[in-house]
Amino acid sequence: MTTSSAAPDQHGSTAPTGGAPLIPVGVLGARGRMGTEVVKAVHAAEDLELVAMVDAGDWLFDVANAGAQVVVDFTRPDVVMDNIRFCIDNNIHCVVGTTGFDDEKLATVAAWLEPKPDVGVVIAPNFGIGAVLLMRFAQEAARFFPSTEIVELHHPNKVDAPSGTAVRTARLVAAARRAAGLPASPDATTDSLPGARGADVEGVAVHAVRLTGLVAHQEVLMGAAGETLTLRHDSYDRASFMPGVLLAVREIGRHPGLTVGIEGFLGL
Ligand SMILES: NC(=O)C1=CN([C@@H]2O[C@H](COP(=O)(O)OP(=O)(O)OC[C@H]3O[C@@H](n4cnc5c(N)ncnc54)[C@H](O)[C@@H]3O)[C@@H](O)[C@H]2O)C=CC1
Numbered sequence: 217m218t219t220s221s222a223a224p225d226q227h228g229s230t231a232p233t234g235g236a237p238l239i240p241v242g243v244l245g246a247r248g249r250m251g252t253e254v255v256k257a258v259h260a261a262e263d264l265e266l267v268a269m270v271d272a273g274d275w276l277f278d279v280a281n282a283g284a285q286v287v288v289d290f291t292r293p294d295v296v297m298d299n300i301r302f303c304i305d306n307n308i309h310c311v312v313g314t315t316g317f318d319d320e321k322l323a324t325v326a327a328w329l330e331p332k333p334d335v336g337v338v339i340a341p342n343f344g345i346g347a348v349l350l351m352r353f354a355q356e357a358a359r360f361f362p363s364t365e366i367v368e369l370h371h372p373n374k375v376d377a378p379s380g381t382a383v384r385t386a387r388l389v390a391a392a393r394r395a396a397g398l399p400a401s402p403d404a405t406t407d408s409l410p411g412a413r414g415a416d417v418e419g420v421a422v423h424a425v426r427l428t429g430l431v432a433h434q435e436v437l438m439g440a441a442g443e444t445l446t447l448r449h450d451s452y453d454r455a456s457f458m459p460g461v462l463l464a465v466r467e468i469g470r471h472p473g474l475t476v477g478i479e480g481f482l483g484l
């Protein structure tokens with residue numbers, strides 16, 4: 217098995233201004249929709265050096281052999297845990313965008329990190345700045361509205377439903393509702409077809425749409441007597457995730473242990 221070695225950074229292996237050394241970065245899922253975009257973004261960043269691109273069938277060891285200090289993972293929920301384990305074992309920081317993390321998997325990653333106090337892993341369901349802000353706004357607004365439901369809308373090739381972002385948003389909203397002492401959202405409906413009312417995430421209904429032409433979108437709908445508030449975020453292009461990914465790559469070395477979401481890196 218082989219790993220594609222990255223083309224040399226156009227600025228060479230040291231920072232052009234003679235400043236801090238470049239951060240060597242490996243990309244897992246490098247031929248996927250997100251991985252392709254990450255490869256371009258890392259390659260274009262003057263302070264980063266793309267040292268390895270790995271996709272299914274390639275040899276993961278080459279990420280370590282290439283000297284990657286940070287790995288970016290946009291692969292699949294069924295393989296990401298093995299990738300994180302490998303990186304932690306090899307003292308490589310991880311920036312993980314792959315979805316599918318529940319509390320049990322997060323606890324497992326945290327346990328793997330315990331004997332590695334210098335290694336950092338950030339797992340973020342969404343690197344879009346607007347999406348992160350939407351989650352925060354929803355969390356803030358939730359306590360004022362008796363009803364909240366979430367609609368996530370994505371391209372039809374998405375592997376999972378509901379989206380990782382929707383699940384995290386629902387959990388944040390549910391926690392805010394609990395903290396405010398709100399009862400369950402009013403709902404007298406009896407489903408005549410299973411699934412008609414969406415998935416139940418800690419009492420928040422989450423609906424998933426898969427539609428040709430979409431990229432990644434989410435609406436949080438909140439209702440009170442005589443009014444509604446709709447928060448909506450749209451990623452029209454995967455370039456929207458790159459500022460958040462690059463920020464995480466630059467920050468993770470300063471944040472050992474497990475970080476969930478990039479809110480802290482944004483000062484939120
Ligand atoms: N956190 C965020 O901001 C975002 C997260 N995502 C998530 O990222 C993941 C990937 O999404 P897409 O790029 O759209 O999927 P994709 O299917 O286009 O790409 C996944 C890539 O991973 C590769 N792969 C599979 N097994 C592998 C392995 N063991 N090692 C290395 N590569 C492997 C596949 O061959 C494929 O090229 C999904 O979980 C998606 O939900 C997507 C967009 C934004």
Ligand SMILES: O=C(O)C1=N[C@H](C(=O)O)C[C@H](O)C1
Nearest residue numbers: 315341342374379380381432
């Ligand atoms: O698969 C995608 O495309 C996306 N996945 C993430 C998720 O599941 O939340 C982030 C974004 O919605 C795009």
